[in-house]
Amino acid sequence: MSRIIVITSGKGGVGKTTTAINLGAALKYFGEDVLVVDANLSTPNIGVYLGAPEVPISLNHVLMKKAKLHEAIYEHDSGIKILPSSLSIKNIKKTKLGKIKALREELLNYAEYVVVDSSAGLGKESTTVLEIADEVIVVTNPELPAITDALRAIKISSQLKKPIRGVLVTKVKGKKTEMDSDSVKEMLEEPIIGRIPHDEAVEEARVLKHPVVHTHPKSKAARAYKEIAAKLLGVKYDSRKDREKFIERFLKIFKSKKF
Secondary structure, three states, X not given: OOEEXXXXXXXXXXXXXXXXXXXXXXXXXXXXXXXXXXXXXXXXXXXXXXXXXXXXXXXXXXXXXXXXXXXXXXXOOOOOEEEOXXXXXXXXXXXXXXXXXXXXXXXXXXXXXXXXXXOOOOOHHHHHHHOOOOEEEEEEXXXXXXXXXXXXXHHHHHHOOOOEEEEEEEEEOOOOOOOOHHHHHHHHOOOEEEXXXXXXXXXXXXXXXXXXXXHOOOOHHHHHHHHHHHHHHOOOOOHHHHOOXXXXXXXXXXXXXXX
16 A cells, blocks of 8 residues: 655754655665655755756646646656655745645555655644655654754644654764663654664765665665665665675775875
8 A cells, every 4th residue: 555654854954855865765775666755845955965956847836737747756866756846936936735635645646655855844834744644754863952843743743643653863973962762762752763873975975966775775874774664664674784894895995095
């Protein structure tokens, strides 16, 4: 059965868009048919991150009834399908996100897993997107302000009777000042579905306009996203066996040296 997973957060800058892209790529890694939707109309970034900042037909055109849904869906080189939103201020002003609810059933026809990147915060735009969710993943950082905002996002999802699949803690650096999983779980009263380490590979992948799961498949961040996808799918995945071997690291260092 096809499902819509909405990725949300209580504040911006926590890694929500990166998570939407890489969770989609990780699900694709396990052979699933995936569509990543940029429903963050005010500040869309899916297309920017994946090398298509502006496309001929976007979600905005579909919501304005100027195009059919299938015309706005593109296939990225990584294999995931994407439905980007427009960066045009003119299109943003003319688009009514409320109409996305009418697209819910049609979206489910295009992939087994529809991963939706919502806007950050707790405004009307983000709550409207939550209404099409089958389940919600809340993204946060291991810091008290971010956790507090995540709690508000969880409460809104609960008010809309949308099940929280789990909380994803990103940008984990392992510092003593960071909140650990037990503390986050106790405060949010929701399961921690995973922790994504701070990893330079994520930035490198962004420069390459690809998911880190695709460009750096054995990086710490990529393996963490694959662990989460495996949990969602109920399949086995041992990230320890997927680590980069010593000889592979050595060869990378050797190639990067100039003699």
